[in-house]
Amino acid sequence: MxxxxxxxxxxxxxxxxxxxxxxxxxxxxxxxxxxxxxxxxxxxxxxxxxxxxxxxxxxxxxxxxxxxxxxxxxxxxxxxxxxxxxxxxxxxxxxxxxxxxxxxxxxxxxxxxxxxxxxxxxxxxxxxxxxxxxxPTRVMNAVFQVMENLGFRLKEAECKEAAYHVRKRLPFVQEFEFVPVSGEFRGKLDEVEIIFFPHALGECELLMQVDRRARGLTGLFAEALDLDETFIRVTIHEQHIQTLQTDLAALIRRYA
The missing domain is CATH 2.60.40.640 (Immunoglobulin-like)
Known part of the structure; x- marks a missing residue:
């Protein structure tokens, strides 16, 4: 047995x-x-x-x-x-x-x-x-709240395989795609994509991709070549949360 x-x-x-x-x-x-x-x-x-x-x-x-x-x-x-x-x-x-x-x-x-x-x-x-x-961490939550306050809606969130020049320790990144549905960026931007790279609980690096809406023939040509997308890197600390909405709005505005 x-x-x-x-x-x-x-x-x-x-x-x-x-x-x-x-x-x-x-x-x-x-x-x-x-x-x-x-x-x-x-x-x-x-x-x-x-x-x-x-x-x-x-x-x-x-x-x-x-x-x-x-x-x-x-x-x-x-x-x-x-x-x-x-x-x-x-x-x-x-x-x-x-x-x-x-x-x-x-x-x-x-x-x-x-x-x-x-x-x-x-x-x-x-x-x-x-x-x-x-x-999410407190810093990430603050970014989500600011994007909502600025008139953006989270359209999609997905983990995707990342290119070697973008990835850190893992083979993928988590992308958050925001579209403007109200406020000053509606009609100016197609979307803003954000990737978080937390360094610590109170510190997070953001990789932002600002996708401008095509305007006229020049804009359409740029969009066809993906020249309308601008990548921004910025590091946010917990002490920045109080001014985060003003700072992020100015940053996006600069590339809108």
Whole structure:
């Protein structure tokens, strides 16, 4: 019976199971992800090589003129290694990690989750997935509020594969596309795209792309060649929040 159970466990029947329980499933960037990994032994004793947690996110990639969804690992942590889980035994492994500051926030089609995996030799590795809602930093929230105050509406937010000269640590960036629906920029701009590169909780670099609306034949020619798009880099600190609306309006106005 022991050999038969071992064969069944190798294909996942009667094998050890894993279940990760998060203390909070909604977190702001920089906060701690805390919880416990619960393991339950199967019908036989099994050697576990590793328990690891991977923070993952989705992003899109252009392949043959079509968009495909890809998965990226933002961070990976090992929480246990090399132990035996006995038949029917229960074990718990508490964990606490800081949510990386460059994790994309949960908006639009973006999904962020914690993947739990066990490494078991000669067997199917048990896994578990737990989704997380990621909230922006105070600086990012301030930018969103200012764009709304200036008459912009968030049209789309998407994680996209990034060119090597734009990306930082991750293979993608999260783009926020704003369109002017009221205020002074309506009729002057097609859109403003913003990418956040947080350096710390109270500091964030913005890459802004200002897309001017075509005016006349010259404007149409510029638009056809993508010459109507202007890229701006600016770093915002928490102490700038009080004057952020005036500063961003002046910056966009300069390139409108």
């Amino acid at each position: 022991g050999l038969f159970n071992k064969v069944l466990a190798s294909i996942g029947i009667g094998a050890a199971k894993v279940d990760t329980k998060l203390h909070e499933s909604q977190l702001s960037l920089g906060e701690s992800i805390t919880g416990v990994v619960e393991m339950t032994g199967g019908n036989i004793d099994q050697q576990i090589d590793d328990i690891y947690l991977s923070l993952c996110a989705t992003y899109t990639k252009e392949v043959d003129d079509r968009k495909v969804t890809k998965h990226a690992i933002i961070e990976k942590w090992k929480i246990a290694q090399s132990f035996v889980i006995h038949a029917g035994e229960k074990k718990q492994f508490p964990f606490s990690f800081s949510l990386p500051i460059d994790t994309p926030i949960t908006v639009g089609r973006t999904r962020v989750w914690l993947h739990t995996g066990l490494d078991i030799k000669n067997a199917i590795d048990p896994t578990d997935e737990d989704y997380i809602r990621v909230q």
